[in-house]
Amino acid sequence: MTKVTLNVNGETRTASVPPEMTLLRLLREEFGLTGAKLGCDVGDCGACTVIVDGKTVNSCLMLAPQADGRDVLTVEGLATMERLHPIQKAFEEKGSLQCGFCGPGVIMSAKALLDENPDPSVLEIRDALAGNLCRCTGYSKMIEAIQDVARGDNRQPVGESA
Amino acid sequence: MKRRGRGIACMWYPIGFTVAANPSAAVVKINEDGTATLLTGTVETGQGSLTILAQIVAEELGIATDDVHVVSADTDTTPMDTGAIASRTTYVTGNAARLAAEKAKGILFEVAAPLLQVKADQLEVCDRKIQVKGFPQRHIDIGDVADRARGVNGQPPIGSATFNPATVALDPETGQGKPFATYVYATQIAEVDVDDETGEVEVLRIVASHDCGTPINPMLVEGQVEGGISMGVGFALEEEILFDASGRQVNSNLTNYIMPTSLDMPEVVVEIVDSYDPTGPFGAKGVGEPTCVSTAAAILNAIHDAVGVRVTSLPATAEKVYAGIKAKRAQEAKQITAG
Ligand code: FES
Ligand code: FES
Numbered sequence: 001m002t003k004v005t006l007n008v009n010g011e012t013r014t015a016s017v018p019p020e021m022t023l024l025r026l027l028r029e030e031f032g033l034t035g036a037k038l039g040c041d042v043g044d045c046g047a048c049t050v051i052v053d054g055k056t057v058n059s060c061l062m063l064a065p066q067a068d069g070r071d072v073l074t075v076e077g078l079a080t081m082e083r084l085h086p087i088q089k090a091f092e093e094k095g096s097l098q099c100g101f102c103g104p105g106v107i108m109s110a111k112a113l114l115d116e117n118p119d120p121s122v123l124e125i126r127d128a129l130a131g132n133l134c135r136c137t138g139y140s141k142m143i144e145a146i147q148d149v150a151r152g153d154n155r156q157p158v159g160e161s162a
Numbered sequence: 163m164k165r166r167g168r169g170i171a172c173m174w175y176p177i178g179f180t181v182a183a184n185p186s187a188a189v190v191k192i193n194e195d196g197t198a199t200l201l202t203g204t205v206e207t208g209q210g211s212l213t214i215l216a217q218i219v220a221e222e223l224g225i226a227t228d229d230v231h232v233v234s235a236d237t238d239t240t241p242m243d244t245g246a247i248a249s250r251t252t253y254v255t256g257n258a259a260r261l262a263a264e265k266a267k268g269i270l271f272e273v274a275a276p277l278l279q280v281k282a283d284q285l286e287v288c289d290r291k292i293q294v295k296g297f298p299q300r301h302i303d304i305g306d307v308a309d310r311a312r313g314v315n316g317q318p319p320i321g322s323a324t325f326n327p328a329t330v331a332l333d334p335e336t337g338q339g340k341p342f343a344t345y346v347y348a349t350q351i352a353e354v355d356v357d358d359e360t361g362e363v364e365v366l367r368i369v370a371s372h373d374c375g376t377p378i379n380p381m382l383v384e385g386q387v388e389g390g391i392s393m394g395v396g397f398a399l400e401e402e403i404l405f406d407a408s409g410r411q412v413n414s415n416l417t418n419y420i421m422p423t424s425l426d427m428p429e430v431v432v433e434i435v436d437s438y439d440p441t442g443p444f445g446a447k448g449v450g451e452p453t454c455v456s457t458a459a460a461i462l463n464a465i466h467d468a469v470g471v472r473v474t475s476l477p478a479t480a481e482k483v484y485a486g487i488k489a490k491r492a493q494e495a496k497q498i499t500a501g
Contacts, residue, residue, distance in 0.1 A: 045416055135393075135421070136389045139392070
C-alpha cells in the first residue's frame, strides 16, 4: 500500500492505496467523488477528465501515487451549494448535454481551456474538447455554451466559485 | 488537391406504429396549490421527453412547465409505457398525457362553471386561472378550484387516459396497409472537401431542415437533430464494427472503433419546418431517429459531386474513396488511349 496525500477541490485528502490504483478509482472509490466517470478506462473517451495542477488529465491513465502532493480539481469542485459554475450554467441554459455521461469531463476540459484562453475561437474550443467523446449531442450546443461563457453572457461576481 | 462538393438527401420517417398495439397511458392529478403531477411510464435518457410531456400538460392546464411534477418510469407508481423507442414518445405518450390533463381539467370546469355562472364549455385556462372565454376578468385560480373540487364537490381532479394509434392489420397478401399513424420529413445538405491524393473526406457544413409537426421545444429539437447528424457523420465516414473469422469483434474499443469527435463534426445548421399534425399533441409528431437518416446519403452524394466517385458501402473511409478515385483515373486513362 502507498500513502497518497493530495489536494482535492481545495481540501487535503489522504488515502492508503495499492500502487496500481488509478487516480480515477481513488477519486471515485476512496473519496466518493463520482463526478468523473469511468467510460473506457484506457484513455480513449475523456469521461474521467479532471484538472491536475491546471492541466486536464484522463484520470484513468494517471496512477493515484502520481497525484501525490498535487492539486486536483474535479467537477464537484466547480459549483457551490448556492450556484452553478458559469460553464455549468451555460450548459444548462443551452441544453448542451443529453444523457450527460460525458458532461463532467467536457466541463473540466472547457474549464481548463477558458482558464488558459479566456477568448477561444470555435476551432480552439473544438480542439480542447477533442478528447471528450459524446455520443448524444454532436457537440454543437457545448461549443455555443463555451462561447457564451467566454463572451461573459454567464459571468458571475468574482470569487463566488472556483 | 482538395475538391469541394455538395450533396443533398431527403427522407420520410414513420411515427406511431399501428401494426401492433402501441399504447401509452398517463395519469394527471391537479393539486390544491395549482400545480399538477404527471405519472408516465416513459423513460428520460437525456433527449428531453419528460420536459416535453411537462410542457404538454402545462399547456393543456394553463399552468407553467415548472408547475408540473413528472413521476416517470417507476413500476410501483406509473402506468406501463410501450417505451422510449421508435421516436414515439412525443406523439404517443404526449397524446396520452394531453388527454389525461384534459380529463382532469374537465372536472375543474364542472366545478368552476356554476361559480362563474356559465356553462363548462364556456371556460378556458390561462395563467394558472380558469376564466370565461372572452371575459378574462371573470376567473378563479386553478388551485382554489382544485381544492373545492375535492373538499366541496367530493371529486378530486384526476384524469387518466390511454393513447393507442388505431391498430390496422396489414393485408396478408400484399403486405400493404397503414403501418404508421403519421410521418415526418427532412432534407439535409452536406458540403465536403475531398483530398484527391488521399481520399480523406472533411465534412465542412451540414444544413438540416426537419419537419416534426409543431416543435414543442425547439431547443430540444435542435439537440436531437445535431446529435443525429453526429451519428450520421460517423455512419458515413467512420463507424464500423469489424469481426474476425470466428465472429469476434476486432475493434472493440474507441481507438479503433472510430466515432466523431468535436474536430470531426462540421458546422451544423438546423432549420425547423414548423407544421401542424392534427393527430399529435398540439400538432407535434416526433424527431428522434429521423435526424440521422439523410446524413450519410447527403455526405456520399457530396463526395460524388466533389470527385465523381460513388462509394456504395459504408463507412466511406479514405481508403475506399481513394480506391474509387484511382479506379476512375485508370478508367479515364484507358478511354483516352482507346480514343
Ligand atoms: S475512462 Fe478515462 S478516458 Fe475513458
Ligand atoms: S451527452 Fe450523452 S455522451 Fe455526451
